[in-house]
Each structure stands twice: as C-alpha cells, then as structure tokens.
Amino acid sequence: MTIREIANRLNAKILTGEELLDTEVDGACGSDLMSDVLAFGDQHSMLLTGLTNPQVIRTAMMLDMPCVVFVRGKPMPEETLALARASGLCTLATDIRLFEACGLLYAGGVRG
Amino acid sequence: MDEKTHTFRYTVHGEDFLSAGEASMHAKRTLKELGYSSDLIRRVSVAMYEGEINMFIHAGGGEAKMEVGENEITVTLIDWGAGIPDVDMAMREGYSTATADIRSLGFGAGMGLPNMKRFADELTVSSTVGVGTKVVMRFAIRNKE
Numbered sequence: 001m002t003i004r005e006i007a008n009r010l011n012a013k014i015l016t017g018e019e020l021l022d023t024e025v026d027g028a029c030g031s032d033l034m035s036d037v038l039a040f041g042d043q044h045s046m047l048l049t050g051l052t053n054p055q056v057i058r059t060a061m062m063l064d065m066p067c068v069v070f071v072r073g074k075p076m077p078e079e080t081l082a083l084a085r086a087s088g089l090c091t092l093a094t095d096i097r098l099f100e101a102c103g104l105l106y107a108g109g110v111r112g
Numbered sequence: 113m114d115e116k117t118h119t120f121r122y123t124v125h126g127e128d129f130l131s132a133g134e135a136s137m138h139a140k141r142t143l144k145e146l147g148y149s150s151d152l153i154r155r156v157s158v159a160m161y162e163g164e165i166n167m168f169i170h171a172g173g174g175e176a177k178m179e180v181g182e183n184e185i186t187v188t189l190i191d192w193g194a195g196i197p198d199v200d201m202a203m204r205e206g207y208s209t210a211t212a213d214i215r216s217l218g219f220g221a222g223m224g225l226p227n228m229k230r231f232a233d234e235l236t237v238s239s240t241v242g243v244g245t246k247v248v249m250r251f252a253i254r255n256k257e
Binding site: 032033034035036038039043049051053054055056058059061062063064079083 | 129130132133136137140150154157158161162165217218219221223224227230
C-alpha cells in the first residue's frame with residue numbers, strides 16, 4: 001500500500017514529507033514503546049504511535065522507516081515536526097486511535 | 113583492530129532529550145557513506161542509539177567512539193554516571209530503574225541493554241557504582257557487507 005492510500009484510509013493529515021506519498025509500505029508496527037519498535041521494526045515498515053516526542057522520529061530513522069503516523073489527534077510539538085522535516089521523513093496525523101488505525105490498515109492488507 | 117581502523121568520536125549529550133540519538137545518527141550516516149550493508153548499519157545504529165538513550169536517562173551523557181576496522185565495527189560508550197550495581201539484573205528484559213517521566217516518552221521499559229545484546233555480536237558491560245559505566249559492542253562485518 002502506498003503512503004497516500006494509508007493517509008486516505010486513516011483520514012490522516014500530511015504533516016511532512018509529501019514527496020514520499022507514492023512510497024510503498026508493506027508492513028507496520030503499532031506501539032508506544034520505542035524499544036519494542038527498535039527490536040522488531042524493519043525498513044519497509046511504518047510506525048503508528050500515540051507518542052509525539054522527537055525520539056519517535058529518531059527511532060523511525062534508525063530503522064530506515066519512511067513514514068510515521070501519529071494517532072489520537074494529539075497536538076504535535078514543533079521540534080518533532082522540525083526533526084521529521086530535516087530527516088526527510090513522511091509524517092501523518094489522524095484522530096483515530098491506535099487499535100482502530102492498525103485494524104483499518106490490517107483490513108487493507110498491511111501486515112505486522 | 114588493525115592499522116586500517118578508522119575511529120570516529122562523538123559526544124553524547126545529557127542535557128536535553130531532543131539531542132539524544134544525534135551521535136547514533138552521525139554514526140549511521142558515516143557507515144552509509146562508507147558503503148556498508150543496510151542490515152549491518154541498522155544493527156550498529158539501533159544498538160548505539162539504545163546505548164545513547166541509556167546514557168541520557170541514567171548518566172547525564174558521556175562519550176561514544178566507533179572504530180571501523182576491516183573485519184569488525186566496535187562501538188564503545190563511556191559515561192561517568194551512577195554506575196550499575198547489578199549488571200546481570202540490568203541485562204534482564206523488563207528490568208528498569210527509569211522514572212515514569214522517561215517511560216512516558218517511550219523508553220525506560222528495561223529493553224535497552226537486551227536490545228543492545230540482540231543486535232551486537234558481542235556486548236561487554238563494565239560498571240562501578242559511583243564511577244561510571246563502559247559498554248563495548250562488537251559487530252562482525254560479514255562477507256561483502
């Protein structure tokens with residue numbers, strides 16, 4: 001699924017990295033524990049999380065993930081967005097909660 | 113280590129959470145420029161990043177060194193923090209002394225050292241309470257990496 005399709009499915013707003021919207025993503029990891037993401041994430045995956053601090057961006061970068069989805073409509077700190085921009089990462093924001101967001105993507109064929 | 117070893121040194125900041133991970137990002141970029149495989153780069157940078165987060169959480173920063181040799185990459189992390197009283201305990205998944213504040217940021221769940229062990233080929237932790245901690249991680253460079 002492309003990041004654009006993911007954004008549509010989650011009714012998500014594109015925060016940064018619009019140029020990556022046609023990138024294919026074939027897996028996803030939904031977690032608020034970055035160490036678990038670091039242990040099990042991989043490069044063609046994306047990250048869905050309820051956290052909004054800048055280390056979420058660093059975690060995705062370490063794993064070469066192209067996209068992070070921020071769930072439950074939390075306000076985004078500017079420093080997180082600035083780091084995402086500087087790192088060339090695509091970030092999306094949705095009001096949907098983590099469980100439901102993962103379910104919608106799973107139903108669309110994205111696997112863990 | 114042989115004479116072809118290249119050494120890169122980094123300061124691990126302890127003041128603000130935003131800078132934690134900068135050293136690992138630099139190391140990752142360097143390894144990419146040197147042309148290593150993405151798998152090796154990911155293992156080195158994830159393990160170093162966990163180490164850096166640990167240094168931020170527990171020791172107020174420190175120093176990191178990456179030595180790139182012909183057959184292996186060695187990452188050494190040194191801090192002058194409180195030290196680890198029981199290293200075996202600290203190596204257990206889920207054991208942590210991090211505060212609730214740190215946990216709310218997505219770390220401090222007792223996965224740092226176990227993750228470092230998972231991604232390094234060899235991990236050595238030496239620590240003295242009140243003096244500090246030294247972590248050495250070795251990563252073998254396998255065929256054509």
